[in-house]
Amino acid sequence: MSKIRNLDHLVGLGDAQSRKIVLSVTDRVLARLDGYERIKSIMRLDGDILTIGTRTWDLSTKRNVYLLGAGKACNHMAMAVDEVLGDRLTHGIAIVKVAEETDRFNRTTVHVGGHPIPNEVGYKASREILDLVDSSGPDDLFIAVISGGSSALMSCPIDGITLQDEMDATDVLLKSGAGIYEINAIRRHISQMNGGMLAKRIDAVGAELIGFGISDAIGTPPTTDIGVPYANYASTPIGPDRTTLADARAVIENYDLADRLPASIVTYLTNVGDEGETPKSFPRNTYFLLNTLPDSVRYAKEAAAELGLPAMIVSSFLEGESKDTGTFFASIAREIQTSGNPIAAPCVLVSAGETTTEILDNSLITGSGGPGHELVAAFAIAAASTPGAAMLSIDSEGTDGTTSAAGGLCDSTSYARAREAGVNLHAxxxxHATHEALTALGDAVITGNTGTNLCDLNILYVPALDA
Known part of the structure; x- marks a missing residue:
């Protein structure tokens, strides 16, 4: 079954052949990245013996086994653990972005938190998790499944900072132009959950922790054998944090946020001492890393090869303004088709990372959208003179920005189709109303939960010019 729910519709618009190639590559990548399948491939229970990759645990020595989860890929990850453990699972709590009708759980309670802005449901679920941890002890085992998005979904600010403060801060940070590492430097240092604070709480009661993670951090190396515990696991609620208080303070200064962030947050981060630093190591914990950002571009290159097409990985470190990135890729497509540089057409270019959209004035917003939407809308404008060029940009977990779509797919005909339909892509x-524009054109990509969360995935196909 295709991961792209409206694949047939998307193929039926514009340059069908180019779209089919881009969608086929994307579909194959998403299937390989699904967290449910990744966990099921390394985890099994035989009687009381739990095996995960190269490690085993005797659950007869455990009083309780708990499942904790948060993130945009949490649905599929938590379902896998819940299914493997069956009746041996005491209780599970998962905080997801979108609950699907196809989700199936036995002993796990699912809460729909807020993302990208935290909400009350996520806050209350986080309080439930902290209460569960505080009531546990050395004979208990926690298995956590964490993916990108957990910082918002598993929201529980420290005393003195309200949920509304964190919500307002998140909104400001996401529109500031700051990168995700910079945003997290602030969010982790005001949280009782994130930046390793949940793991610190588990460690304090003497319980054991096994963590499954999907890392969307730019710069993390590609995975090798996912069944071997990962020694350098970092960040998220269950791992050591690489950001520092100094990083958080620098973000406030570099992006001139002192007067835009809630005063409670600025005051706390300015004045707190070493006691406010996040934990930097958890030597007793066992972590398994299921996927990392470079995996998506590696799988995309392999998928293109399966279709008989040469492919180039442009970058798995992609950052910057989304609309500018779309214009840049359109210029590369034109260069390829005109001169054969840096690779001859027909070809596929793949990239991953996390582009952002700077919005300094909310009054300018006339609709909804996300980085992927804006990237392909800008691509459509600039690629109108490159026949057959097609580009897809999605948030790999299935929802881009504030929308229910994963992102968008535009080709060299999209701009002309937009003008004919009275859709002004420039406006x-x-x-920041690209979701409405792409929906009107039929160019929005719909996936639902994909089971992974590796930031943005961008697939560009450039055909050769007809002789």
Whole structure:
């Protein structure tokens, strides 16, 4: 079954052959990245013996086995653990972004938190998790499944900072132009959950922790054998944190946020001492890393090869303004088709990372959208003179920005189709209303939960010019 729910519709628009190639590559990548399948491939229970990759645990020595989860890929990850453990699972709590009708759980309670802005449901679920941890002891085992998005979904600010403060801060940070590492430097240092604070709480009661993670951090190396415990696991609620208080303070200064962030947060981060630093190591914990950001581009290159097409990985470190990135890729497509540089057409270019959209004035917003939407809308404008060029940009977990779509797919015909339909892509970009524009064109990509969360995935196909 295709991961892209509206694949047939998308193929039926514009340049069908180019779209089919881009969608086929994307579909194959998402299937390989699904967290449910990744966990099921290394985890099994035989009687009381739990095996995960190269490690085993005797559950007869454990009083309780708990499942904790948060993130945009949490649905599939938590389902896998819940299914493997069956009746041996005491209780599970998972905080997801979108609950699907196809989700199936036995002993896990699912809460729909807020993302990208935290909400009350996620906060209350986080309080439930902390209460569960505080009531546990050395004979208990926690298995945690964490993916990107956990910082918002598993929201529980420290005393003195309210949920509303964290919500307002998140909104400001996401529109500031700061990168995700910079944003997290602030969010982790005001949280009782994130930046390793949940693991610190588990460690304090003497319980054991096994963590499954999907890392969307730019710069993390590609995975090798996912059944071998990962020694350098970092960040998220269950791992050591690489950001520092100094990093958080630098973000406030570098992006001139002192007067835009809630005063409670600025005051705390300015004045707190070493006691406010996040934990930097958990030597007793066992971590398994299921996927990392470079995996998506590696799988995309392999998928293109399966279709008989040469492919180039442009970058798995992609950052910057989304609409500018779309214009850049359109210029590369034109260069490829005109001169054969840096690779001859027909070819596929793949990239991953996390581009952002700077919004300094909310009054300018006339609709909804996300980085992937804005990237392909800008690509459509600039690629109108490159026949057959097609580009897809999605948030790999299935929802881009504030929308229910994963992102968008535009080709060299999209701009002309937009003008014929009375859709002004320039105005949509100015008003950050690209979701409405792409939906009107039929160019929004719908996946639902994909089971992974590796930031943005960008697939560009450039055909050769007809002789």
């Amino acid at each position: 949509a970009l100015r008003g």
